[in-house]
Amino acid sequence: MRIAIVTDAWAPQVNGVVNTLRNTRRQLRRMGHTVMMVTPEGLRSYSCPTYPEIRLAYKPYGKVSSVLDAFEPDCIHIATEGPMGLAARRYCLSHGLNFTTAYHTRFPEYLRARFRLPLAVTYRWLKWFHGPSKAIMVPTPRVQQALEKSGFRNVVQWSRGVDTDHFRPGPREESSLSRPLYLYVGRLAVEKNVQAFLDIDLPGSKWVIGDGPLRDELERRYPKVRFLGSKPHDALPAYYNCADVFVFPSRTDTFGLVMIEAMACGVPVAAYPVEGPIDVVADGRSGVLDHNLTTACFNALNLKRSAVREYALGYSWATATQQFVNHLHPVRSRAVVGKMATVG
Secondary structure, three states, X not given: OEEEEXXXXXXXXXXXXXXXXXXXHHHHHXXXXXXXXXXXXXOOEEEEOOEEEEEEEOOOHHHHXXXXXXXXXXXXXXXXXXHHHHHHHHHHHHHOOOOEEEOOOOHHHHHHHHXXXXXXXXXXXXXXXXXXXXXXXXXXHHHHHHHHHOOOOOEEEOOOOOOOOOOOOOOOOOOOOOOOEEEEEOOOOHHHOHHHHHHOOOOOEEEEEOOOOOHHHHHHHOOOOEEEEOOOHHHHHHHHHHOOEEEEOXXXXXXXXXXXXXXXXXXXXXXXXXXXHHHHOOEOOOEEEOOOHHHHHHHHOOOOHHHHHHHHOOOOHHHHHHHHHHHOOOOOOHHHHHHHHHHO
């Protein structure tokens, strides 16, 4: 098939959405599909409020329509709800084309945390955006249940994977580190709840990898924590392998790719028993889920790294991408195509 994926999130951004789309594109091409990524590259852009590293395209409809016209896709998937996604949605509706969408991020909860915007307002807009979609792809069963409870229709599951050849157990630096070493990898922003990890009293040391609007404030407030900044994706396995426990304090993530990256390296996860970790972590086997994050961190130390790695091997980009393909819809229904062929 000829598959067009329209996204506001793309390189040089570093986040779970970009990682997911890159791996999905790679697997789709291995499966023999032709993939066109329709991204903001080359367009005028502006900074996303509170996410300055994310650039949003300015008036992208012209590019989106010309690219889709030229590519003539069999299927169109809209990955994000930003300007690029809005332009693709408008194009599909104006041309009478079917499309699918994805719900990667809990924007209503993020906007409430940042701007006190009522959840009902954002969810009403999201229902409008995703309403015409033939399939709204979400990463876990609990996200599916939550959206369906809120009145969304055509919600299906599209899981995530991990490159277990890249993320794998490796050498562990022992001599110069204060053990146990607790590691966090992710954005430093209010919705990630990083302070919950930094506030708890743990022996050993804490490392934080990532950047974001809270970094300067956190570095001032927690001088004993080692802030390493953002790291290239290729460099992350070495840092994971240094850690004794990977701490995931977020209560709002829909999935959390960093958790399976850590587990693929044999590093147990400590997290809250909330949406995201509940679907990703096998409690007592690949990590520990507890409402007391301190307890989760201590108990995770007792897990066998070999068992953690074994569990992570169950996550495959090939399997996840096959789910994605299964949920795609032809841009024109068979009935319409058949009618056009008869008329012709």
